[in-house]
Amino acid sequence: MSTITTKDGTEIFYKDWGPKTAQPIVFHHGWPLSADDWDNQMLYFLDKGFRVIAHDRRGHGRSSQTATGNEMDTYAADVAELAAALDLKNAVHIGHSTGGGEVAHYVARAEKGRVAKAVLIGAVPPIMLKSDTNPGGLPIKVFDGFRSALVANRAQFYIDVPAGPFYGFNRDGAKVSQGLIDNWWRQGMMGGAKAHYDCIKAFSETDFTEDLKAIDLPVLVMHGTDDQIVPIADSALLAVKLLKNGTLKTYEGLPHGMCSTHPDVVNPDLLAFIQA
Numbered sequence: 001m002s003t004i005t006t007k008d009g010t011e012i013f014y015k016d017w018g019p020k021t022a023q024p025i026v027f028h029h030g031w032p033l034s035a036d037d038w039d040n041q042m043l044y045f046l047d048k049g050f051r052v053i054a055h056d057r058r059g060h061g062r063s064s065q066t067a068t069g070n071e072m073d074t075y076a077a078d079v080a081e082l083a084a085a086l087d088l089k090n091a092v093h094i095g096h097s098t099g100g101g102e103v104a105h106y107v108a109r110a111e112k113g114r115v116a117k118a119v120l121i122g123a124v125p126p127i128m129l130k131s132d133t134n135p136g137g138l139p140i141k142v143f144d145g146f147r148s149a150l151v152a153n154r155a156q157f158y159i160d161v162p163a164g165p166f167y168g169f170n171r172d173g174a175k176v177s178q179g180l181i182d183n184w185w186r187q188g189m190m191g192g193a194k195a196h197y198d199c200i201k202a203f204s205e206t207d208f209t210e211d212l213k214a215i216d217l218p219v220l221v222m223h224g225t226d227d228q229i230v231p232i233a234d235s236a237l238l239a240v241k242l243l244k245n246g247t248l249k250t251y252e253g254l255p256h257g258m259c260s261t262h263p264d265v266v267n268p269d270l271l272a273f274i275q276a
Contacts, residue, residue: 001062004085006078008069013062014055014082018046023116024088025274027054028079030097030122031203032158032196033187034061037096040263041270048271055082057102059195061187070198072206076105083114092274094119096259097230098203101125108211119220119270122230122256125208125239136234143204150197158188165228168255180260212242219246220273222266224254247273 003011015035025045027038035054042052056063058078059070079102083091093115095103100123107118130137149157162184164170167177188196221243223236232250240248249269251258259266 003063004082006058006081008074010058010064010066010069010078012055012058012064012078012082014053014086015042016051016053016086017042018051019049020051022049022051023274024051024053024086024091026079026083026088026091026093027052028093028095028099028102029054029057029060030099031199032060032191033184034190036061036183036187037260041094041259041267044263044267045271050274053082053086053088055079056191057099057199059199060191062190065192066195070195071202072101072105075102075202076109079106080110083110089113090116092117092119094121094270095123096121097256098124098199101203101206101208104208104211104215105206107217108214115217117218117220117274118215119222119273120236120239121222121259121266122224122227123221123235123239124203124206124230125212125235126242127207127209128204128230128234134234138204138231138234143200146200147197150193150200154193154196155185155189158185162257166255167257167261168226168228170228171226171255177261180257208239209242212239212246213244216244218273218276219243220270221246221248222251222269223248224251224256224258226253227256229256 029037034056038054059066093103100120162181169176221236221240223232240246
């Protein structure tokens with residue numbers, strides 16, 4: 001397996017396919033998944049001649065099951081170490097859900113020349129948690145419910161999420177894929193319970209407002225209008241207003257996990273943005 005070891009001794013697993021001389025595309029997965037969640041996109045862009053990279057966030061997948069560092073500052077620092085180790089330049093960083101937060105946090109701090117563009121898909125920025133300054137957010141009881149369900153029966157929780165709201169399989173007329181449900185469960189159960197528990201706070205309570213304001217590179221914000229995990233009104237519609245060079249593309253009726261349910265729709269739009 002390909003890994004790097006970070007300054008605090010954490011092993012970060014990554015995939016790195018394609019010509020080292022080609023433009024790199026770096027994929028950042030959502031909670032509680034792994035680099036495997038990007039298999040479709042990795043193969044699609046590999047076929048288009050790109051260098052494609054995806055890592056397992058610390059505590060997730062095949063990376064170390066960390067007890068500490070499961071927050072956005074460290075996640076972004078891990079990405080910076082990976083980018084340095086692989087000498088990535090002029091890269092496009094694509095993040096889904098929690099991975100979108102990771103992308104915003106990293107890109108806002110990245111070394112000059114490392115990043116060309118970024119994409120946020122069903123992403124958590126600016127901030128998910130409801131507060132006096134973010135009245136449209138989700139109440140803390142939603143995330144407390146996630147934590148309680150994880151502690152009580154993580155294995156069942158990791159069936160209920162993909163079988164229901166994540167892919168929109170709880171909607172009337174939805175075409176349910178048991179394979180997607182099983183693969184979500186497989187990826188989730190590979191990771192560490194402590195890291196996944198901590199990450200709920202990281203994705204729900206981190207305020208990415210200043211990150212978004214600081215990014216001056218082109219950013220594509222993609223979001224399904226029927227996203228039941230990260231509601232569009234308090235995420236993409238606000239995030240694009242904070243970006244200096246942001247473009248919003250919405251997808252009518254598509255769910256949170258639209259990269260997996262509708263790659264035939266998402267992938268060409270990603271390619272068009274990258275090549276523009």
